[in-house]
Amino acid sequence: MSAHPTLTPPAFTSRVVPVIVITDVAQAVPLAQALLDGGVDVMEITLRHAAGLPAIEAVARAVPQMHVGAGTVTRADEVRRVKDAGASFALSPGMTDALVQAAFDAELPFMPGVMTPGEVMRARDHGFRLVKLFPAEQAGGLGMLKALGGPLGDMRFCPTGGVSVDNMGAFLRLPNVAMVGGSWLTPVALLEAGRWDEVTRLARAAMGIAADVASVAVTG
Template structure:
């Protein structure tokens, strides 16, 4: 691992499921289903009251899963996700206070950006991997192509509007390291415990990412 805020865990998948859970008991079977589908990373977002319990459950049961905490927006979130067992963190944005909190802990961090100015500011803070969010509203593939020319040393994880229909196009861009999406974990599949469906979606996304 390099300097913490310049790097990210060495997971294999180029597709990052963005997950909102309503029941922490869903977390471990969900993680198994994703692994069975070839995805070794998951972003459990802090958008529900059970998120920290879910992160803790996966961290204990499946240490081989590269477990990220998403929607980290306040410095006070940082020690909480570390205590729960998250191995990296992602945010829809980037503030000085949040960056300082991350640097103080050593937790790898992928900050969110939307404009060229935000990209340049995050790069000045030492980041070379950023989350373009919301990707489609920010300009999607066209924006990423436009950013690549003046800022060739920055790579992105676009999230927001990524789907099976455009995943391959996003991942084909040289400045896209990975892409995040919520389609891999549909709310009804989680509710029904339809882990086979989630494994199938993961396999399909893995095949798309590999250009198959």
């Protein structure tokens, strides 16, 4: 029997997930293309701004090769809305029973947010094996993930919050880290200025670090 779609990890290949606050829908499509040009095939457009939902719809329609996800999904009614907009997955900073049920009902791949061992266990009880550690820095960062790896070794994490180009490699080297999320790839100032070439440069740099980590893992 195949896994429920909600529990199926998104199909993107990038181990770096840009966490994006879009304030103008016109930024969405060129941003998606700039990230793709840098090798990043996923973007988490958050619902922190009213432009988030129409931005998801714009990317899903115009850039089908981009895996666009909805971030900051915190209410059950938002799940159906982001799926209808074209999101291929959703993420949340936390987890409630209503939110999980809504994701199951919509059959939308979902990554709940956790911060404590108990929350990780609750997510596992729901059937999830990939969760978002948020806020990662405040939750204990690298030390917390190493500690969780023992008793909860069957869980995989996407740490977000405090992850940067300077420490992403250290996170990705942990065996229980599937990917990292962060906003450094898409600073608001670059988006507002339309500096898509700079976004591509940042994406390439991040992908280079991820590739180096993968290379060491294979040869080591």
